[in-house]
Amino acid sequence: MTKANSDEPVRGRPATRPFGGYDVIRSTHRDEELTLVDKGTPCGEYLRRFWQPLALASDVRDLPFAARLLGEDLVVFRTRAGRLGVLHKHCSHRGASLEFGQISDEGIRCGYHGWHYAADGRILDVPAETRPGSYAQRMCHGAYPVREYKGIVFAYLGPPGEQPEFPIYDFMDAAGEDCVPYCWPLDCNWLQVRENTQDPIHLTFLHSMFGIKQFGANLANAIPFIRAHETPLGQVTTSIRRLGDIYYVRINEMIMPNVARVPDALREGRAIPNNEANAVGTGSDTKALRYKRLLPSSHGMGLSMWVIPNDNENSMFFGWHHVPSDEPQSVRDERIRQVEHGQTKDRPYHERQRNPGDYDAIVSQGKIVARGNDKLTSADVGIGLYRHQLRSGIRAVAQNQRPKGLDVARTAPIPTFAYALVRPAPPTGSAEEEAARVQALEKEIVADLMAFRLPQTSRALEPA
Ligand code: FES
Numbered sequence: 001m002t003k004a005n006s007d008e009p010v011r012g013r014p015a016t017r018p019f020g021g022y023d024v025i026r027s028t029h030r031d032e033e034l035t036l037v038d039k040g041t042p043c044g045e046y047l048r049r050f051w052q053p054l055a056l057a058s059d060v061r062d063l064p065f066a067a068r069l070l071g072e073d074l075v076v077f078r079t080r081a082g083r084l085g086v087l088h089k090h091c092s093h094r095g096a097s098l099e100f101g102q103i104s105d106e107g108i109r110c111g112y113h114g115w116h117y118a119a120d121g122r123i124l125d126v127p128a129e130t131r132p133g134s135y136a137q138r139m140c141h142g143a144y145p146v147r148e149y150k151g152i153v154f155a156y157l158g159p160p161g162e163q164p165e166f167p168i169y170d171f172m173d174a175a176g177e178d179c180v181p182y183c184w185p186l187d188c189n190w191l192q193v194r195e196n197t198q199d200p201i202h203l204t205f206l207h208s209m210f211g212i213k214q215f216g217a218n219l220a221n222a223i224p225f226i227r228a229h230e231t232p233l234g235q236v237t238t239s240i241r242r243l244g245d246i247y248y249v250r251i252n253e254m255i256m257p258n259v260a261r262v263p264d265a266l267r268e269g270r271a272i273p274n275n276e277a278n279a280v281g282t283g284s285d286t287k288a289l290r291y292k293r294l295l296p297s298s299h300g301m302g303l304s305m306w307v308i309p310n311d312n313e314n315s316m317f318f319g320w321h322h323v324p325s326d327e328p329q330s331v332r333d334e335r336i337r338q339v340e341h342g343q344t345k346d347r348p349y350h351e352r353q354r355n356p357g358d359y360d361a362i363v364s365q366g367k368i369v370a371r372g373n374d375k376l377t378s379a380d381v382g383i384g385l386y387r388h389q390l391r392s393g394i395r396a397v398a399q400n401q402r403p404k405g406l407d408v409a410r411t412a413p414i415p416t417f418a419y420a421l422v423r424p425a426p427p428t429g430s431a432e433e434e435a436a437r438v439q440a441l442e443k444e445i446v447a448d449l450m451a452f453r454l455p456q457t458s459r460a461l462e463p464a
């Protein structure tokens with residue numbers, strides 16, 4: 001039996017003998033403390049303490065835009081005067097959806113009986129109410145603070161007295177770089193989506209051997225050395241792979257509670273057109289162009305990625321592709337096409353079976369994963385740390401404390417920690433010697449990372 005809302009994991013039982021299917025007992029424990037997001041749930045209240053993306057600015061033009069965030073139905077709109085508003089979707093009068101309302105100079109007017117709302121929820125007009133000072137004229141409609149930043153609309157759905165400043169991280173405002181917004185919907189719970197970025201081992205399989213090969217064949221069979229570390233903002237998961245005579249070091253970051261940053265992909269380059277300027281290698285003439293960056297940026301950042309719950313069983317990636325401002329449009333379009341391939345279900349089923357992408361691996365786990373069936377390995381160390389930090393943040397909010405991620409110095413821009421670099425990898429004599437060298441390298445890089453001693457330019461992906 002599942003213990004609803006219990007903190008006690010209910011473990012499943014695996015088969016322990018061949019043809020042991022009958023022996024298996026599946027857990028149904030959904031770890032509701034981490035997965036359920038409605039108002040009043042522990043995780044829902046936690047996520048409400050942070051600004052969350054809910055729409056692309058390009059979807060909020062002359063018509064209202066219906067959105068769903070943390071189980072709440074909302075309408076996002078831009079007044080004719082240009083002010084953004086986020087209101088509860090259902091009209092205060094008798095519930096018609098404001099997505100069918102009329103945009104006005106100051107707000108939005110319900111399309112059913114004309115109640116008129118300002119962007120902050122004040123009721124400007126109740127046309128058919130003849131009693132002056134009636135309740136309807138004195139109340140407000142549900143509204144939330146809203147902020148637009150580089151093509152994404154963010155809202156704060158938490159208690160007004162707890163509203164934090166809108167955070168500006170360094171990757172949001174890097175010189176010489178454009179932020180190209182994206183939104184990818186997934187029809188499953190937010191947590192299994194969020195965990196994907198702290199799971200570097202899947203690059204070797206899903207993205208190199210079995211799936212869409214975004215990282216090229218060079219990552220296939222390259223099992224990385226993986227570690228996870230706490231940062232002031234959340235955590236980083238490091239992975240180091242030997243690719244011939246270089247080590248490829250990736251440092252994925254999680255900014256609590258739900259912002260991930262993944263660094264540039266590195267892949268064999270000769271097949272990538274118009275990408276010569278972003279080559280990396282060992283520095284010799286013959287090898288310099290062997291590896292190239294899939295989405296180069298001044299910070300070495302491929303993507304920033306929020307995962308927001310629309311509700312308990314639907315979620316969305318929101319974020320930016322970080323790309324050089326001077327990149328030709330055709331090159332940019334091709335890079336982004338490669339990155340976005342496999343992130344949605346918009347492909348024929350048989351093609352997804354032959355060539356699965358992130359969407360297929362994440363959503364096929366189920367609507368809400370029963371985590372009592374998980375068998376975490378040492379490669380899942382980043383996921384284990386993330387779950388621990390998430391639970392700590394949820395419990396901090398429940399106890400009226402400030403959770404990690406809010407409790408940082410608000411000096412803009414806030415420095416972050418994701419990174420990618422390569423280092424020369426001369427031959428080693430034994431597996432033990434190789435392991436010792438990789439461990440030492442990882443320690444050295446993490447120490448430099450935490451002390452901000454790594455170069456903050458595109459040179460990060462050139463050999464030291
Ligand atoms: S339902 Fe909106 S004004 Fe009546």
Ligand SMILES: [Fe+2]
Nearest residue numbers: 196202207358
């Ligand atoms: Fe992936």
